[in-house]
Amino acid sequence: MAQIVPPYPKPDKREVEAYYDATANSYDSLYADEQKAKYVEALRLLSGKVEGAVLDAGCGTGLLFQHLTGAKTIVGADLSRRMLEIAKRKGRNRNVHLVRCDVENLPFRDSVFQACFLFTVAQNLPNPFKAFKELSRVSGRQATLVLTLMDEDENRVRDAIKLAGLKLALKSKVRRESIIAGFKA
Secondary structure, three states: OOOOOOOOOOOOHHHHHHHHHHHHHHHHHHHHHHHHHHHHHHHHHOOOOOOEEEEEEOOOOOOOHHHOOOEEEEEEEEOOHHHHHHHHHHOOOOOEEEEEOOOOOOOOOOOOEEEEEEOOOHHHOOOHHHHHHHHHHHEEEEEEEEEEEEOOOHHHHHHHHHHHOEEEEEEEEEOOEEEEEEEEO
Protein backbone atom coordinates (compact mmCIF):
# COMPACT_ATOMS: atom_id res chain seq x y z
CA MET A 1 0.00 0.00 0.00
CA ALA A 2 1.28 3.46 -0.89
CA GLN A 3 2.29 5.68 1.96
CA ILE A 4 0.30 8.89 2.44
CA VAL A 5 2.39 12.06 2.44
CA PRO A 6 2.32 13.75 5.90
CA PRO A 7 0.03 16.78 6.24
CA TYR A 8 1.14 20.37 5.95
CA PRO A 9 2.71 22.17 8.91
CA LYS A 10 -0.09 22.59 11.44
CA PRO A 11 -1.70 26.03 11.38
CA ASP A 12 -3.49 27.16 14.52
CA LYS A 13 -7.26 27.27 13.96
CA ARG A 14 -7.73 30.22 16.31
CA GLU A 15 -5.16 32.24 14.37
CA VAL A 16 -6.80 31.29 11.07
CA GLU A 17 -10.22 32.29 12.40
CA ALA A 18 -8.88 35.61 13.72
CA TYR A 19 -7.15 36.33 10.39
CA TYR A 20 -10.31 35.77 8.35
CA ASP A 21 -12.47 37.68 10.83
CA ALA A 22 -10.05 40.62 10.50
CA THR A 23 -9.87 40.50 6.69
CA ALA A 24 -13.51 39.66 5.94
CA ASN A 25 -14.48 43.19 4.86
CA SER A 26 -11.66 43.40 2.31
CA TYR A 27 -11.63 39.75 1.18
CA ASP A 28 -13.81 40.20 -1.90
CA SER A 29 -11.90 43.22 -3.19
CA LEU A 30 -8.62 41.34 -2.75
CA TYR A 31 -9.53 37.83 -3.94
CA ALA A 32 -12.87 37.76 -5.82
CA ASP A 33 -11.30 37.67 -9.30
CA GLU A 34 -8.87 34.88 -8.38
CA GLN A 35 -11.61 32.83 -6.69
CA LYS A 36 -13.99 33.33 -9.63
CA ALA A 37 -11.34 31.98 -12.01
CA LYS A 38 -11.15 28.79 -9.91
CA TYR A 39 -14.94 28.41 -9.79
CA VAL A 40 -15.29 28.87 -13.54
CA GLU A 41 -12.52 26.34 -14.23
CA ALA A 42 -13.93 23.78 -11.79
CA LEU A 43 -17.41 24.07 -13.27
CA ARG A 44 -15.90 23.73 -16.74
CA LEU A 45 -14.27 20.46 -15.65
CA LEU A 46 -17.68 19.29 -14.42
CA SER A 47 -19.44 20.49 -17.58
CA GLY A 48 -21.36 22.94 -15.38
CA LYS A 49 -23.44 20.18 -13.75
CA VAL A 50 -24.03 20.86 -10.07
CA GLU A 51 -27.47 19.99 -8.75
CA GLY A 52 -29.24 19.06 -5.53
CA ALA A 53 -27.91 19.82 -2.06
CA VAL A 54 -24.46 21.43 -2.24
CA LEU A 55 -21.87 21.99 0.50
CA ASP A 56 -19.43 24.88 0.15
CA ALA A 57 -16.96 23.94 2.90
CA GLY A 58 -14.91 26.99 3.83
CA CYS A 59 -17.41 29.22 2.02
CA GLY A 60 -15.84 32.48 3.21
CA THR A 61 -17.91 35.42 2.00
CA GLY A 62 -20.10 33.25 -0.25
CA LEU A 63 -18.47 34.09 -3.57
CA LEU A 64 -19.27 30.62 -4.95
CA PHE A 65 -23.02 30.87 -4.31
CA GLN A 66 -23.83 32.82 -7.49
CA HIS A 67 -22.09 30.18 -9.64
CA LEU A 68 -24.21 27.31 -8.29
CA THR A 69 -27.29 28.02 -10.36
CA GLY A 70 -28.48 24.38 -10.49
CA ALA A 71 -28.24 23.84 -6.74
CA LYS A 72 -31.51 23.19 -4.92
CA THR A 73 -29.98 23.98 -1.53
CA ILE A 74 -26.59 25.46 -0.66
CA VAL A 75 -24.98 24.96 2.73
CA GLY A 76 -22.06 27.26 3.41
CA ALA A 77 -19.74 26.21 6.23
CA ASP A 78 -16.96 28.35 7.64
CA LEU A 79 -15.01 28.92 10.86
CA SER A 80 -15.06 32.72 10.58
CA ARG A 81 -18.12 34.46 11.99
CA ARG A 82 -17.38 37.67 10.03
CA MET A 83 -17.04 35.81 6.72
CA LEU A 84 -20.42 34.15 7.37
CA GLU A 85 -22.04 37.51 8.11
CA ILE A 86 -20.99 38.69 4.65
CA ALA A 87 -22.03 35.38 3.05
CA LYS A 88 -25.48 35.77 4.62
CA ARG A 89 -26.10 38.88 2.51
CA LYS A 90 -25.08 37.02 -0.67
CA GLY A 91 -27.34 34.10 0.19
CA ARG A 92 -30.49 36.21 0.47
CA ASN A 93 -33.30 35.28 -1.89
CA ARG A 94 -31.79 31.80 -2.36
CA ASN A 95 -32.04 28.59 -0.41
CA VAL A 96 -28.73 29.14 1.39
CA HIS A 97 -28.05 27.92 4.93
CA LEU A 98 -24.91 28.92 6.81
CA VAL A 99 -23.17 26.92 9.51
CA ARG A 100 -20.23 28.03 11.62
CA CYS A 101 -18.09 24.93 11.99
CA ASP A 102 -14.75 23.26 11.45
CA VAL A 103 -14.44 21.52 8.06
CA GLU A 104 -12.33 18.78 9.65
CA ASN A 105 -15.37 17.87 11.82
CA LEU A 106 -18.48 18.59 9.77
CA PRO A 107 -21.76 18.49 11.75
CA PHE A 108 -23.74 16.79 8.97
CA ARG A 109 -25.13 13.28 8.52
CA ASP A 110 -23.46 10.86 6.14
CA SER A 111 -24.28 11.02 2.42
CA VAL A 112 -26.48 14.15 2.45
CA PHE A 113 -24.85 16.27 -0.28
CA GLN A 114 -24.87 15.73 -4.04
CA ALA A 115 -21.89 18.07 -4.43
CA CYS A 116 -19.14 19.31 -2.10
CA PHE A 117 -16.61 22.09 -2.69
CA LEU A 118 -13.44 22.92 -0.74
CA PHE A 119 -11.75 25.91 -2.40
CA THR A 120 -8.57 27.48 -0.97
CA VAL A 121 -8.98 25.87 2.46
CA ALA A 122 -6.59 22.92 2.77
CA GLN A 123 -3.54 25.09 3.47
CA ASN A 124 -5.32 26.57 6.53
CA LEU A 125 -6.04 23.21 8.17
CA PRO A 126 -3.97 21.26 10.68
CA ASN A 127 -5.03 18.04 8.93
CA PRO A 128 -6.42 18.66 5.43
CA PHE A 129 -6.63 14.91 4.82
CA LYS A 130 -9.22 14.73 7.59
CA ALA A 131 -11.27 17.36 5.75
CA PHE A 132 -11.03 15.32 2.53
CA LYS A 133 -12.37 12.28 4.40
CA GLU A 134 -15.16 14.41 5.85
CA LEU A 135 -16.17 15.56 2.35
CA SER A 136 -16.31 11.93 1.29
CA ARG A 137 -18.40 11.03 4.35
CA VAL A 138 -21.04 13.75 3.89
CA SER A 139 -21.32 13.32 0.10
CA GLY A 140 -23.68 10.79 -1.37
CA ARG A 141 -22.92 8.03 -3.87
CA GLN A 142 -21.73 9.43 -7.18
CA ALA A 143 -21.59 12.94 -5.70
CA THR A 144 -19.51 15.65 -7.31
CA LEU A 145 -16.47 16.74 -5.30
CA VAL A 146 -14.10 19.62 -6.00
CA LEU A 147 -11.11 20.64 -3.93
CA THR A 148 -8.06 22.78 -4.43
CA LEU A 149 -4.50 22.36 -3.21
CA MET A 150 -1.80 25.03 -3.19
CA ASP A 151 1.28 24.26 -5.32
CA GLU A 152 1.04 20.56 -4.67
CA ASP A 153 3.21 17.74 -5.81
CA GLU A 154 1.67 14.71 -7.48
CA ASN A 155 1.87 12.60 -4.29
CA ARG A 156 -0.34 14.99 -2.34
CA VAL A 157 -2.77 15.28 -5.25
CA ARG A 158 -2.95 11.47 -5.49
CA ASP A 159 -3.53 11.18 -1.73
CA ALA A 160 -6.26 13.84 -1.79
CA ILE A 161 -8.04 11.99 -4.61
CA LYS A 162 -7.82 8.72 -2.69
CA LEU A 163 -8.99 10.15 0.64
CA ALA A 164 -11.89 12.07 -0.92
CA GLY A 165 -12.97 8.84 -2.58
CA LEU A 166 -12.91 10.18 -6.13
CA LYS A 167 -13.48 7.65 -8.89
CA LEU A 168 -12.71 10.01 -11.74
CA ALA A 169 -10.41 12.93 -11.08
CA LEU A 170 -10.06 15.79 -13.49
CA LYS A 171 -7.19 18.14 -12.77
CA SER A 172 -6.43 21.68 -13.76
CA LYS A 173 -4.49 24.61 -12.38
CA VAL A 174 -5.39 28.24 -11.76
CA ARG A 175 -2.44 30.32 -10.67
CA ARG A 176 -0.82 28.48 -7.74
CA GLU A 177 -3.73 26.13 -7.01
CA SER A 178 -4.40 22.68 -8.37
CA ILE A 179 -8.10 22.04 -8.91
CA ILE A 180 -9.23 18.43 -8.48
CA ALA A 181 -12.76 17.67 -9.60
CA GLY A 182 -14.47 14.35 -9.86
CA PHE A 183 -17.21 12.01 -8.84
CA LYS A 184 -17.32 9.87 -5.75
CA ALA A 185 -17.16 6.16 -6.35
